[in-house]
Every structure is written in structure tokens, then in C-alpha cells.
Amino acid sequence: MSKVMTMKDAVAAHVHDGDFVYIGGYICRTPFSAVHEIIRQRKSGLTITRGNAADDFDMMIGAGVVKRFISTFISLGLYGLARCYRRSLEKGVPHRIEVEEYTNLSLPMMLMAGAMGMPFVPVRDLLGTDLMNVRGFLGENKYRLIESPFDGKPVLLVPALNPDVGIIHVQQADENGNAQIWGIGGDCKYGANASKKVIVSCERIVSREVIGKDPSRTIVPDFKVVAVVEEPFASHPGYTPGFYDLDMGFGYLYKEASGTVEGFQAFLREWVYDIPDRTAYIQHFIDRFGYARFKGLQARFDYGYPVSYEY
Amino acid sequence: MSEHPNDYIKPELMACCGAREIRDGDVVVVGTGFPTMSANVAKYTHAPRAVMMQESGVYDARPRRPALSVGDACLNPGAAMIGGLVDIMGMFLQGGWIDVGFLSGSQVDRFGNINTTCIGPYDQPKSRLPGSGGANPIGSLAKRVLIIAQHDPRRLPARVDFMTTPGYIDGAGAREKWNLPAGTGPHTIITNKAVLRFDPETKEAYLASFHPGCTVDEIRSLTGWDLKVADDVHETEPPRADELRVMREILDPHRMIKIYEAKGYV
Numbered sequence: 001m002s003k004v005m006t007m008k009d010a011v012a013a014h015v016h017d018g019d020f021v022y023i024g025g026y027i028c029r030t031p032f033s034a035v036h037e038i039i040r041q042r043k044s045g046l047t048i049t050r051g052n053a054a055d056d057f058d059m060m061i062g063a064g065v066v067k068r069f070i071s072t073f074i075s076l077g078l079y080g081l082a083r084c085y086r087r088s089l090e091k092g093v094p095h096r097i098e099v100e101e102y103t104n105l106s107l108p109m110m111l112m113a114g115a116m117g118m119p120f121v122p123v124r125d126l127l128g129t130d131l132m133n134v135r136g137f138l139g140e141n142k143y144r145l146i147e148s149p150f151d152g153k154p155v156l157l158v159p160a161l162n163p164d165v166g167i168i169h170v171q172q173a174d175e176n177g178n179a180q181i182w183g184i185g186g187d188c189k190y191g192a193n194a195s196k197k198v199i200v201s202c203e204r205i206v207s208r209e210v211i212g213k214d215p216s217r218t219i220v221p222d223f224k225v226v227a228v229v230e231e232p233f234a235s236h237p238g239y240t241p242g243f244y245d246l247d248m249g250f251g252y253l254y255k256e257a258s259g260t261v262e263g264f265q266a267f268l269r270e271w272v273y274d275i276p277d278r279t280a281y282i283q284h285f286i287d288r289f290g291y292a293r294f295k296g297l298q299a300r301f302d303y304g305y306p307v308s309y310e311y
Numbered sequence: 312m313s314e315h316p317n318d319y320i321k322p323e324l325m326a327c328c329g330a331r332e333i334r335d336g337d338v339v340v341v342g343t344g345f346p347t348m349s350a351n352v353a354k355y356t357h358a359p360r361a362v363m364m365q366e367s368g369v370y371d372a373r374p375r376r377p378a379l380s381v382g383d384a385c386l387n388p389g390a391a392m393i394g395g396l397v398d399i400m401g402m403f404l405q406g407g408w409i410d411v412g413f414l415s416g417s418q419v420d421r422f423g424n425i426n427t428t429c430i431g432p433y434d435q436p437k438s439r440l441p442g443s444g445g446a447n448p449i450g451s452l453a454k455r456v457l458i459i460a461q462h463d464p465r466r467l468p469a470r471v472d473f474m475t476t477p478g479y480i481d482g483a484g485a486r487e488k489w490n491l492p493a494g495t496g497p498h499t500i501i502t503n504k505a506v507l508r509f510d511p512e513t514k515e516a517y518l519a520s521f522h523p524g525c526t527v528d529e530i531r532s533l534t535g536w537d538l539k540v541a542d543d544v545h546e547t548e549p550p551r552a553d554e555l556r557v558m559r560e561i562l563d564p565h566r567m568i569k570i571y572e573a574k575g576y577v
Contacts, residue, residue: 105452154488
């Protein structure tokens with residue numbers, strides 16, 4: 001049974017106001033198409049999470065769709081601090097989001113625990129720092145400090161996370177949702193598998209037979225997936241290994257635009273609200289910057305050594 | 312070319328200071344900029360068997376251009392292994408395999424604690440910063456943490472506004488009390504003026520060497536605590552010709568390291 005649909009339908013059917021949403025990516029394979037659709041459909045009250053957030057999370061915060069953020073870090077990388085995030089926490093614009101802060105060890109481990117059905121997981125970070133002294137909306141449940149039942153030493157327990165929906169972008173998937181990636185993983189494997197259901201966008205849909213030629217690449221099995229969206233260029237201005245490179249110029253454009261509320265709103269109108277879907281986004285990109293620049297982002301091609309699983 | 316050419320810039324000297332702290336065979340977690348530069352200078356000079364990884368999931372990358380982030384596209388082709396955060400931060404760092412981690416922050420205090428969370432009160436921040444990311448676990452679990460900082464009293468206060476990442480916390484015995492692994496913690500603070508190391512008894516940072524052109528008095532006045540001075544305090548060795556050659560001819564032919572001058576590392 002095919003789960004292929006448009007991003008508009010996938011987000012309308014599977015992302016609800018107030019949901020807890022995992023959004024994968026590490027500049028690598030950012031599901032930007034889904035992020036734009038969430039903003040376009042003016043979802044509200046979302047709790048969002050992943051390790052090492054970037055411009056996509058900043059954009060959702062600025063657009064007002066976020067209520068809570070389970071965070072480790074957020075910045076625009078080379079372009080510095082995340083402007084919308086700062087405005088939210090420093091000035092309450094458009095509103096002050098609630099933040100619960102962990103690290104790039106503890107949060108991925110919490111997602112791993114969620115994926116594994118573990119209620120909590122011990123971690124060896126956070127200890128002794130102010131990250132233990134600040135508690136957000138999870139309150140007492142941010143962590144528990146106990147004496148290890150094994151050696152009596154202090155050990156920190158952090159809760160498992162099970163988002164309502166996980167959204168990832170991958171290189172290829174079949175129509176049922178078996179999703180394959182290569183390249184930098186961030187926490188997307190555990191984030192997706194911790195989620196109660198998964199929306200997969202992909203650069204290309206391939207047959208089940210192609211998936212079976214290299215099944216070790218599959219990070220999410222089809223039975224967890226509720227929607228498959230074929231969406232080339234969906235990570236832009238992030239990148240997808242083997243397909244297209246990071247768009248540093250667009251990153252600069254976002255940094256400049258997001259520096260003011262007016263600039264940010266104009267950016268949203270131009271690139272999100274007034275754009276119906278990803279195809280129109282690509283067309284707008286080419287109209288605005290020229291085909292040569294679009295083509296310039298395309299990755300070179302280099303075959304891997306073919307693998308055989310035969311016996 | 313003399314042994315110590317005098318045309319270097321301060322960020323190049325700082326990168327060399329970092330490189331010299333790396334030993335042959337070390338397993339190093341790197342970020343972008345200084346850490347990558349330092350680790351590679353070490354690898355091309357005295358530490359050919361040092362290996363690097365990025366927290367995003369990459370081990371032994373072979374980028375054809377300088378990586379602009381730890382998630383950069385250029386880190387993918389040619390790497391020896393690619394996984395994710397749980398692999399690098401969990402399996403390797405928490406697993407106890409990381410010898411060296413590089414960190415930087417808006418504030419670094421006398422015990423090597425680092426703030427990357429906020430300036431001013433947490434609930435009403437004057438300036439909200441990115442947060443921990445990988446810094447807290449690296450500071451908690453790497454055997455030798457090398458800290459890069461700008462040398463002024465605001466950035467090197469006696470106590471950070473917010474302790475995102477543990478150094479020696481509140482002094483001797485604190486890491487042990489929190490059950491952080493034995494033999495881990497800050498090793499060196501490398502600034503644009505000096506190299507600071509940590510007193511094995513008090514765990515407080517002291518002045519080990521001053522960079523050429525800087526004086527002990529100047530450095531003490533630019534430090535937010537009463538900076539102790541090593542008995543054998545000396546001038547930092549300037550970049551050697553072989554170190555500069557690696558940076559300028561192999562690692563960074565476009566000299567992107569100059570952006571650190573604009574950021575105040577002068």
C-alpha cells in the first residue's frame with residue numbers, strides 16, 4: 001500500500017496543534033520542505049526537539065508555531081546567533097517559548113531510550129553544572145540524580161522522549177516508507193524511531209527491490225511510516241549528501257533577513273507563505289537567483305564500490 | 312625561511328599552541344576553525360597518528376575544503392566511518408575513548424568552567440547564547456580539554472554567569488564528587504595573549520607562558536581573577552616554519568584563519 005502523498009497532505013493529516021514533533025537533520029538532510037509546510041499551515045503550540053538545532057528551528061520559533069523547545073543548542077553556524085530564538089527569549093517576540101535544555105549527549109540518548117522503550121537512561125554529562133539548576137516545563141522530570149544501585153556513586157537519569165510525530169528527510173525511500181540515508185546522521189535514526197509515527201520526505205522514491213540491494217542503509221522500517229513525500233531539493237538551504245551542497249549564500253540572506261522582525265516577516269512571505277509547495281519554491285529560487293546558481297549547488301557524482309549481499 | 316618567521320598572525324600562533332598540546336596517537340573531537348587547524352597541524356608535524364572526529368557522526372574525515380561546520384557536506388566523502396551523535400558522543404566520548412576535546416565560550420572562569428548559555432540572568436537574559444551542544448559532555452568526559460578564549464576581564468571572569476560546561480567546577484575534588492571520570496578535565500586555556508594551565512592542587516588556572524609582545528602585568532590586568540604566575544613563566548614559542556607551512560600551503564591556502572583577527576584575536 002503506497003503512502004506517497006504531498007507534503008501539504010502529510011502535514012495536514014499528521015501534524016496537529018500541540019503535538020510533540022521531532023525534526024531530524026544536522027544541516028545535513030534538514031527536512032526544510034516540511035518545516036515550511038508546518039509554518040504555512042500555521043500550526044500552533046508545538047513542542048519541537050532535536051540535538052543541535054539551526055535555521056529551521058529558528059524559523060519555526062520566529063513564525064510563532066512553537067510553544068516549547070527541548071534543546072541542546074541553536075545557532076546559524078558561521079552566521080552566528082539564532083536571531084528569532086534570541087528575540088523570543090530576550091524580548092518575548094512573537095512570544096516567549098519555553099525551553100528545556102540538555103546536551104548533544106543527553107538528548108540523543110533520551111531519543112535512543114524512547115526508541116528502545118526504555119523509561120529513562122543514565123548519562124554522564126550535565127553533572128555539577130548550572131544545566132542541573134535550571135528546569136523548564138519538565139520540572140522535576142528534567143532529570144533525577146540518584147546513587148547508583150551498583151556502586152553508590154552519583155548518577156544522572158534523564159527521561160525517554162517519545163514524540164507524537166517524527167519528520168526526517170532521506171536520500172531514498174520506497175512507497176511504503178523504508179527509508180535509507182547515507183552521510184552524517186545527527187540523531188535522526190533514534191529521533192525517528194522514538195516517534196509514534198514518521199513522515200519521510202526523500203530525494204527520490206525507489207522500488208522495494210532497490211531498497212533490498214543495500215538494506216543496511218535503512219534507518220526507519222516502513223511499518224513506522226505514515227507518509228512518504230518525494231521532494232527533491234527539500235533540504236535547501238541545508239544539503240543532502242550526493243544530491244546538493246550547502247547554500248551558504250542563502251544562509252547569509254536568512255541571517256540578514258532574520259535580524260529584524262520586519263525582515264523576517266518579509267522573508268516568510270517571499271519563501272513560505274506566498275509559495276504553495278516545494279516545486280514552486282525551486283522555481284522561485286531559479287527566478288530569483290538564476291539557473292546557474294541552482295545548478296551550481298548540485299553535487300558531483302562518485303560511485304561507491306558496489307556491495308553484494310548474496311550468499 | 313628562518314626557524315621562527317616573524318610574519319605570523321595571532322590566530323596562527325594560537326592554532327600552533329593547540330597543536331603542541333596534541334600527542335601522537337591522540338583521539339581528538341574537533342569543531343571548526345581553531346580545533347581543526349590545531350589538530351591538523353599536529354597531524355602534519357609531530358603527531359601523524361592522531362585521529363579526529365566530529366560530534367555530528369564523522370570519524371577520520373578527508374575534506375577537500377575547510378569545513379565550515381561540524382555538519383558540513385565536505386566531511387562526508389572519504390571518511391572512515393559515519394554514524395550519528397549517539398555513536399560519537401555516546402559510544403566514543405562517554406565510552407571513554409576521547410583524549411582531547413577543544414572548547415570555546417563567551418566566558419571561561421578560573422576553574423576552566425565555560426558559559427555558552429546566557430549573559431545576565433537565565434530567565435531574563437541580556438544576551439541569549441546557543442547553549443551547550445556538545446560542549447558540556449566534552450568538558451565532562453574528554454581526558455584533556457583545550458579551551459580557546461579571548462583575553463579580557465569580561466571573557467575571563469572569576470566566575471562564569473552560567474556554568475554550561477564543567478571545568479574543575481568549584482575547585483579541587485569537585486569533579487570527583489560529581490563522579491566525572493578520573494583523569495578528565497581542562498588542560499590548557501589558549502588565549503590571544505597567553506597560555507594558562509591548571510594548578511594540580513588548587514585546580515585554578517595560572518599563567519604558564521605569555522605570547523611575544525605581551526607582558527605578565529598586562530595579562531594579569533586583563534584577567535578577571537588574581538592570576539598566579541608560574542615560577543618558570545616564559546615567552547610562548549612563536550610558530551615554527553614547518554607549522555606555518557602546513558597551515559598556509561596545505562590546510563588553509565586562502566588563509567580563512569584571518570577571520571579570527573576580525574573577531575578580536577589580535
